[in-house]
Amino acid sequence: MERKRTIVRAEDLHYTYEDGTQALKGLDLTVQKGEKVAVMGANGSGKSTFFLHLNGILKPQKGRILIDETPIDYSRKGLLQVRKKVGIVFQNPEDQLFSASVRQEISFGILNLGVSEKEAEEKVDRVIEELGITPFAHKPTHFLSGGEKKRVSIADILVMEPELMILDEPAATLDPKHARMIDGIVDQLSGKGITVLLSTHDAERALIWADRVVLFDDGKVIGQGHPEDIFRSEELLRQTNLEKPAVLRIFDTLCEEGILDHKLRPPRRVEELMGYIREKGIKQL
Amino acid sequence: MMMIDKLAYSSPWRYKSTHLKSCFAIGTLLICVAVRSFLVSSVILALMGCLTVTYSQASLSRYGKMMLWPLGFLMLGTIAVFFDVAGEPMGLLHVAIGSKYIVMLTESLAYGARLILVSLASVSCLYFLILTTTMPDLMDGLKRLHLPWLVIELMTLIYRFIFVLLDSALAITTAQNCRLGNRNLRTSIRSMGGMLAALFIQAMGKSSALFDSMEARCYEGRIRVLTEHRPAAKKEVLLVAAYLTGLLALAVFCHMKGGL
Numbered sequence: 001m002e003r004k005r006t007i008v009r010a011e012d013l014h015y016t017y018e019d020g021t022q023a024l025k026g027l028d029l030t031v032q033k034g035e036k037v038a039v040m041g042a043n044g045s046g047k048s049t050f051f052l053h054l055n056g057i058l059k060p061q062k063g064r065i066l067i068d069e070t071p072i073d074y075s076r077k078g079l080l081q082v083r084k085k086v087g088i089v090f091q092n093p094e095d096q097l098f099s100a101s102v103r104q105e106i107s108f109g110i111l112n113l114g115v116s117e118k119e120a121e122e123k124v125d126r127v128i129e130e131l132g133i134t135p136f137a138h139k140p141t142h143f144l145s146g147g148e149k150k151r152v153s154i155a156d157i158l159v160m161e162p163e164l165m166i167l168d169e170p171a172a173t174l175d176p177k178h179a180r181m182i183d184g185i186v187d188q189l190s191g192k193g194i195t196v197l198l199s200t201h202d203a204e205r206a207l208i209w210a211d212r213v214v215l216f217d218d219g220k221v222i223g224q225g226h227p228e229d230i231f232r233s234e235e236l237l238r239q240t241n242l243e244k245p246a247v248l249r250i251f252d253t254l255c256e257e258g259i260l261d262h263k264l265r266p267p268r269r270v271e272e273l274m275g276y277i278r279e280k281g282i283k284q285l
Numbered sequence: 286m287m288m289i290d291k292l293a294y295s296s297p298w299r300y301k302s303t304h305l306k307s308c309f310a311i312g313t314l315l316i317c318v319a320v321r322s323f324l325v326s327s328v329i330l331a332l333m334g335c336l337t338v339t340y341s342q343a344s345l346s347r348y349g350k351m352m353l354w355p356l357g358f359l360m361l362g363t364i365a366v367f368f369d370v371a372g373e374p375m376g377l378l379h380v381a382i383g384s385k386y387i388v389m390l391t392e393s394l395a396y397g398a399r400l401i402l403v404s405l406a407s408v409s410c411l412y413f414l415i416l417t418t419t420m421p422d423l424m425d426g427l428k429r430l431h432l433p434w435l436v437i438e439l440m441t442l443i444y445r446f447i448f449v450l451l452d453s454a455l456a457i458t459t460a461q462n463c464r465l466g467n468r469n470l471r472t473s474i475r476s477m478g479g480m481l482a483a484l485f486i487q488a489m490g491k492s493s494a495l496f497d498s499m500e501a502r503c504y505e506g507r508i509r510v511l512t513e514h515r516p517a518a519k520k521e522v523l524l525v526a527a528y529l530t531g532l533l534a535l536a537v538f539c540h541m542k543g544g545l
Contacts, residue, residue: 090501
């Protein structure tokens with residue numbers, strides 16, 4: 001097995017927008033290769049700004065970022081190297097889709113990497129197949145539904161085969177069915193060994209999916225760790241206005257009432273909690 | 286315009302070779318404009334009409350309505366051709382204005398009618414092309430013709446953003462209407478102004494967001510994308526070649542007969 005290595009190391013990032021908004025105020029974060037990280041925090045806490053730093057769209061005014069233990073080189077060539085490794089799926093697909101043709105749209109990134117048309121074509125077709133885009137691949141992007149646009153915007157990046165994929169609130173504004181479909185795609189990415197960094201407001205989902213939850217507040221990381229630990233810290237939840245997932249709330253109450261053992265591993269899914277309860281015997285409840 | 290776009294995407298001839306369709310339509314158009322013949326134009330108008338109604342999703346009535354759009358302009362434009370100023374009464378009609386007469390001559394009537402017919406036939410060629418060919422395909426075609434890349438890239442972005450901005454404009458207008466923004470002329474004009482201002486700001490924001498996302502995908506000033514290869518079948522090429530030759534022969538014949 002490959003030894004864990006650090007893919008992102010952000011050190012003391014500061015960034016202030018031209019209008020004076022201080023978006024990042026000394027942010028530190030490391031991400032290991034292959035990790036599934038959920039970034040959470042209120043709107044305006046600096047998540048998107050941080051993401052734009054990770055592939056060099058924004059340059060920190062103070063601090064530095066290392067990708068694969070190498071500081072980002074902001075020359076043309078250096079940025080190309082970084083953007084090959086780090087892909088961002090933007091929150092709003094309308095900000096990302098520039099072409100009316102789905103195939104053209106997906107081929108843009110891969111052709112920029114300088115591969116041959118033939119190779120690009122093969123990769124584009126493979127991604128179209130993989131993400132289930134085939135049924136609407138011949139439609140123009142302006143006739144696609146929100147969920148379909150989202151899938152195309154993920155394909156845009158996936159085709160470039162990045163090592164780290166950043167998804168900015170991928171399931172926001174989607175209906176539950178399409179949101180679950182995107183969840184499935186995200187799992188697919190992790191399965192391929194791609195490191196995934198995604199921002200979300202959905203604590204229940206983060207609890208199930210993430211290896212680690214990172215809480216952003218006011219341009220800084222105010223807490224990080226295993227989701228079950230983070231979501232049981234009343235202090236952190238209050239600071240970030242997050243709600244404790246229902247599974248944990250029920251689990252904690254059952255522990256307090258002495259029905260379940262404190263030493264049990266906190267459940268991530270409803271099924272796990274049900275398992276604990278069944279083991280104990282429903283009658284006791 | 287949205288309707289034309291939609292029809293093109295659902296045309297049964299959408300996947301035919303763009304080059305062949307363009308050669309067919311543009312070739313016909315050139316012959317039509319070059320000879321300006323009654324007969325040739327009528328043939329073209331009928332042929333293109335039949336083909337478009339059969340091989341695009343436009344129904345006959347819709348196609349008829351689409352033909353009426355340019356007709357309005359043509360009528361207005363040719364009114365001036367119909368009439369002449371003469372020193373004495375002559376022709377089919379004459380109206381005295383002071384010492385001069387405004388007259389309508391048989392020749393100018395024929396000239397005007399021919400102008401309208403040729404124009405409509407030309408329009409029918411273009412309708413055929415745009416109702417069976419999608420915009421990305423047309424742009425691919427232009428790219429192969431070595432149109433400057435800047436023009437193609439601008440077309441790509443503009444075409445995409447028509448829909449993005451139209452969506453925004455519609456959403457803003459609906460929201461305004463919900464708050465009685467179109468109660469009377471005064472509020473309508475104010476709402477329109479507000480909508481355009483908001484749209485402009487949105488457009489600026491969207492363009493910078495798009496630029497960021499393109500940069501994130503290693504954009505370096507040139508948009509490189511895959512082009513669709515849709516080779517034409519030999520039979521189709523021969524058919525179009527035979528048709529164009531036939532049309533050309535008819536055109537030459539009409540020309541030699543003198544203004545048929």
